[in-house]
Amino acid sequence: MKNEILSRTDLLFLPELSLVLFLLIFVGALVWIFRPGAKAAYERRSRLPLLDDEIES
Amino acid sequence: MSKDIKTVTVTYDDAITRKFALATVVWGVVGMLAGLWLALELADVGFNVSQHLAFGRLRPLHTNAVIFAFVGNAIFAGVYYSTQRLLKTRMASDLLSKLHFWGWQLIIVSAAVTLPLGFTTSKEYAELEWPIDVGIALVWVIFGVNFFWTLARRREKHLYVAIWFYIASIVTVAMLHIVNSLAVPVSVLKSYSVYAGVQDALVQWWYGHNAVAFFLTTPFLGLMYYFVPKVAQRPVYSYRLSIIHFWALVFIYIWAGPHHLLNSALPDWAQSTGTVFSIMLLAPSWGGMINGLLTLRGAWHKLRTDPILKFFVAAITFYGMSTFEGPMLSLKSVNTLSHFTNWTIGHVHSGALGWNGMLTFGILYWLLPRLWKTKLHSVRWATAHFWMGLLGIAGYVLSMWVAGITEGLMWKEFDAEGKLVYSQWAEMVPALAPMYWVRAVSGALYLSGVFLMVANLFKTWQSRGEVADEKVEVVLPDEPHEVTTSVSWHSRLEGKPLTFTVWTTIAAAAGGLFELIPSMAIKSNVPTIESVRPYTPLELLGRDVYVSEGCVSCHSQMVRPFREETLRYGEYGKAGEFVYDRPFLWGSRRIGPDLLRVGGKYPDMWHYNHMLDPRSTSPGSLMPEYGHLFEQPLDTAGVAAKVALFRNTFDAPYGDYEVDNAEILAAVQAGEIADGLVAQGLPDVRDKKIVALIAYLQRLGRDVQLAAPTEEPTE
Numbered sequence: 101m102k103n104e105i106l107s108r109t110d111l112l113f114l115p116e117l118s119l120v121l122f123l124l125i126f127v128g129a130l131v132w133i134f135r136p137g138a139k140a141a142y143e144r145r146s147r148l149p150l151l152d153d154e155i156e157s
Numbered sequence: 158m159s160k161d162i163k164t165v166t167v168t169y170d171d172a173i174t175r176k177f178a179l180a181t182v183v184w185g186v187v188g189m190l191a192g193l194w195l196a197l198e199l200a201d202v203g204f205n206v207s208q209h210l211a212f213g214r215l216r217p218l219h220t221n222a223v224i225f226a227f228v229g230n231a232i233f234a235g236v237y238y239s240t241q242r243l244l245k246t247r248m249a250s251d252l253l254s255k256l257h258f259w260g261w262q263l264i265i266v267s268a269a270v271t272l273p274l275g276f277t278t279s280k281e282y283a284e285l286e287w288p289i290d291v292g293i294a295l296v297w298v299i300f301g302v303n304f305f306w307t308l309a310r311r312r313e314k315h316l317y318v319a320i321w322f323y324i325a326s327i328v329t330v331a332m333l334h335i336v337n338s339l340a341v342p343v344s345v346l347k348s349y350s351v352y353a354g355v356q357d358a359l360v361q362w363w364y365g366h367n368a369v370a371f372f373l374t375t376p377f378l379g380l381m382y383y384f385v386p387k388v389a390q391r392p393v394y395s396y397r398l399s400i401i402h403f404w405a406l407v408f409i410y411i412w413a414g415p416h417h418l419l420n421s422a423l424p425d426w427a428q429s430t431g432t433v434f435s436i437m438l439l440a441p442s443w444g445g446m447i448n449g450l451l452t453l454r455g456a457w458h459k460l461r462t463d464p465i466l467k468f469f470v471a472a473i474t475f476y477g478m479s480t481f482e483g484p485m486l487s488l489k490s491v492n493t494l495s496h497f498t499n500w501t502i503g504h505v506h507s508g509a510l511g512w513n514g515m516l517t518f519g520i521l522y523w524l525l526p527r528l529w530k531t532k533l534h535s536v537r538w539a540t541a542h543f544w545m546g547l548l549g550i551a552g553y554v555l556s557m558w559v560a561g562i563t564e565g566l567m568w569k570e571f572d573a574e575g576k577l578v579y580s581q582w583a584e585m586v587p588a589l590a591p592m593y594w595v596r597a598v599s600g601a602l603y604l605s606g607v608f609l610m611v612a613n614l615f616k617t618w619q620s621r622g623e624v625a626d627e628k629v630e631v632v633l634p635d636e637p638h639e640v641t642t643s644v645s646w647h648s649r650l651e652g653k654p655l656t657f658t659v660w661t662t663i664a665a666a667a668g669g670l671f672e673l674i675p676s677m678a679i680k681s682n683v684p685t686i687e688s689v690r691p692y693t694p695l696e697l698l699g700r701d702v703y704v705s706e707g708c709v710s711c712h713s714q715m716v717r718p719f720r721e722e723t724l725r726y727g728e729y730g731k732a733g734e735f736v737y738d739r740p741f742l743w744g745s746r747r748i749g750p751d752l753l754r755v756g757g758k759y760p761d762m763w764h765y766n767h768m769l770d771p772r773s774t775s776p777g778s779l780m781p782e783y784g785h786l787f788e789q790p791l792d793t794a795g796v797a798a799k800v801a802l803f804r805n806t807f808d809a810p811y812g813d814y815e816v817d818n819a820e821i822l823a824a825v826q827a828g829e830i831a832d833g834l835v836a837q838g839l840p841d842v843r844d845k846k847i848v849a850l851i852a853y854l855q856r857l858g859r860d861v862q863l864a865a866p867t868e869e870p871t872e
Contacts, residue, residue: 118667129404133401139397145317145318148313149239149319149392150386
């Protein structure tokens, strides 16, 4: 039953749809990540490996 | 925010890191020794000293040992060390950590015992039989529970980029392993895949490619994002780039699996999807490489004196090179030449020896002296190890490039009259021998460097201080998990492990769902061929022998639709002729010729002699001798259960008569083959494994030879 229904549905457009969606998301994310002023927001996080033993006992 | 700084003492569980780090060293030596032995077996067939160490059985042991034992333990050592420090808390459960460690080692030992004994599914990097697969799933869940429990107890709101990669790895490896390992057991150490033929191939390479992605790559990228800044004492070059790197990589990687099946019977849309996403993968991969290398900005001068940074820079560079080569090999035109050749072997080893190996060595040299409260015994020895490793990889990869292109071109060479120049496989084998020796020597050089590391670490251990878990005072935020001033959505996401994990799972699962569901649901992907019938009981047993001996390590069963292949082997492979193949046996390498159409090509006596002494029929052959198949009894007792399973569970069209009389039918067919051999003066082998293998080989490709010239879709 399930296979019959799926067999009659053209699902082959899904990879193409995903590709377009992905590209849109990728470009959007790129613009957002590199927006002006964003660098300061990431300053502390980029240093986390260096902060992990802040005060040695 | 309060001006009073509140602190708390945290004692990290370093014992678990030490255990995993030492296991990395031990299994690294074992796995690479197996690899060196395999290289020698191809350089000189005399190195196939026993059935248990013959190429077909040793090869999966090597790949499993290097991937899951060497790299796996390195991942866990790095993850346990960095996770605790990035989250400013001890692992949630010492018991779960110990269960994880000992469970993983038990799995490795189980693999080391069962694979040489011939218990294998034959699916690459997933060869272990079902009880061990269940064990892997359980241990992985233990690891995951401990990890996510630790996330919940963290004292740092933000999950650093390394943690994202760990999350992606844990979730996706579980998904890949469970889906690809689904099988129906017929005995304690034998099962059949729930997928058949084309679908099995697609699921397997969805798994296989993403084992590279989410076991060999994403955890190591997490380690790179932690250990490179740590060693260089520089923050990561671009945190923003790491966000792009992570999401793009996790989403794209999962789609690329079908590039392992180009020009095969896989539906064309799936092949093209795999190629497109493989090319796209170049962008995030190089984004990560650039981010890793540029983290060293301002610290490049340290490379002159610091072997650890040397290892790191080499590792990241190899990551960049192999992630460039991968998409290039995914182009159909390039793949036409490279597929089934040593080029692929060179490619995977530039990744494994270069990226995984070099990063692991750098981490071990940095980590173990700290965990032993001492200094590295010899920086010079470590530097020497680096150069030995680098030269070893160079020799390995270059020799395999030359070998791959050489054999690829020889397969395709026609003379002026349009005939194959090398019509006999044996004519091409000697051309590769020099490259096999260069590879073996280069591998020995790489392994010698590893032995030098073992000596260096042993001397370091001898000078250890008081080995104890590290205690640190960490600053507590005023509110738990509240230290950020940013309110961007990704910042918030980095503070919500559950939401982050859900989105990561969606990104990683998308490709699999969109590729696997249509391939299974749409019947036209696998057109039915009326003449294709399930294997006879004896052929089924023969196929089990073929799988057990690891024949698929050297022989493909996929004739590609190229002139040189159809001339050499016969009709190209069609999706509909593999519907009873559990597992599929298309293979990924041709050390010997393709066998898809070998049925009926030679008489039974040829196969008898060939399996007993391959050089007697094929001078110069690299194939091991299979004398044990002439001595080991053929066990027909379980064949009825197997036939019944194929009919009742997998819908194979066996009749009641075949199921009820499977054992008798097997004996009758074995008798016919054996009588023919006896008539030609050979010993009677009707009750030996060899007779089943001959029956299977003689069946290969016959159904399509009997078929009408065209195949009709059922729709």
